[in-house]
Amino acid sequence: GAVVSQHPSWVICKSGTSVKIECRSLDFQATTMFWYRQFPKQSLMLMATSNEGSKATYEQGVEKDKFLINHASLTLSTLTVTSAHPEDSSFYICSARGERGYGYTFGSGTRLTVV
Amino acid sequence: TQLLEQSPQFLSIQEGENLTVYCNSSSVFSSLQWYRQEPGEGPVLLVTVVTGGEVKKLKRLTFQFGDARKDSSLHITAAQPGDTGLYLCAGAHSGNTPLVFGKGTRLSVIA
Numbered sequence: 205g206a207v208v209s210q211h212p213s214w215v216i217c218k219s220g221t222s223v224k225i226e227c228r229s230l231d232f233q234a235t236t237m238f239w240y241r242q243f244p245k246q247s248l249m250l251m252a253t254s255n256e257g258s259k260a261t262y263e264q265g266v267e268k269d270k271f272l273i274n275h276a277s278l279t280l281s282t283l284t285v286t287s288a289h290p291e292d293s294s295f296y297i298c299s300a301r302g303e304r305g306y307g308y309t310f311g312s313g314t315r316l317t318v319v
Numbered sequence: 320t321q322l323l324e325q326s327p328q329f330l331s332i333q334e335g336e337n338l339t340v341y342c343n344s345s346s347v348f349s350s351l352q353w354y355r356q357e358p359g360e361g362p363v364l365l366v367t368v369v370t371g372g373e374v375k376k377l378k379r380l381t382f383q384f385g386d387a388r389k390d391s392s393l394h395i396t397a398a399q400p401g402d403t404g405l406y407l408c409a410g411a412h413s414g415n416t417p418l419v420f421g422k423g424t425r426l427s428v429i430a
Binding site: 210213214235236238245246247248249250253255295297299301307308310311312313315 | 352354359360361362363364367407409411415417418420421422423425
């Protein structure tokens with residue numbers, strides 16, 4: 205079946221630094237990638253949608269200059285949290301959707317802790 | 320805007336009991352998916368229902384999609400401690416639109 209590899213699985217960074225999270229589709233072409241954020245004991249909240257080769261579309265309240273999304277190829281999308289602050293600490297999850305017939309495949313998530 | 324209302328949000332039951340989780344919306348979905356998520360991991364797909372009135376069974380789990388494709392339910396028979404986790408329903412519209420998630424149901428099954 206379709207697999208999305210997400211790295212790193214966890215990261216701790218200092219306040220003010222940037223962190224990059226990668227999601228790779230291993231056996232299909234991810235034409236669309238969705239990025240979610242999940243706070244403890246809450247559901248997944250959509251941050252942005254990106255289509256390969258296009259600029260990402262951000263949900264209301266999500267700062268596009270802070271959460272940089274790149275989807276330059278059909279197998280790789282990245283989310284960079286710039287100038288991270290403790291309030292950015294969360295669980296970030298990507299979900300890829302490919303050609304017709306493929307559903308939504310989720311990565312395993314990245315636990316970001318900003319200290 | 321939360322388009323999918325999922326209930327209950329928390330459920331603690333004894334091993335062997337039955338339970339039902341509900342997902343309701345005023346929107347029509349082309350499909351509805353149920354996921355289970357363990358702490359620190361991504362959601363794992365349990366089932367996708369696409370046809371109004373459809374019923375799918377996965378061992379002790381029974382999933383139903385409403386006739387109007389606006390609501391769904393998950394019924395677990397004879398719950399076991401291994402069923403403990405966060406259950407999420409998510410609706411999909413046509414095209415490459417994102418899934419709309421419910422708030423989740425945190426299930427705890429006590430031995």
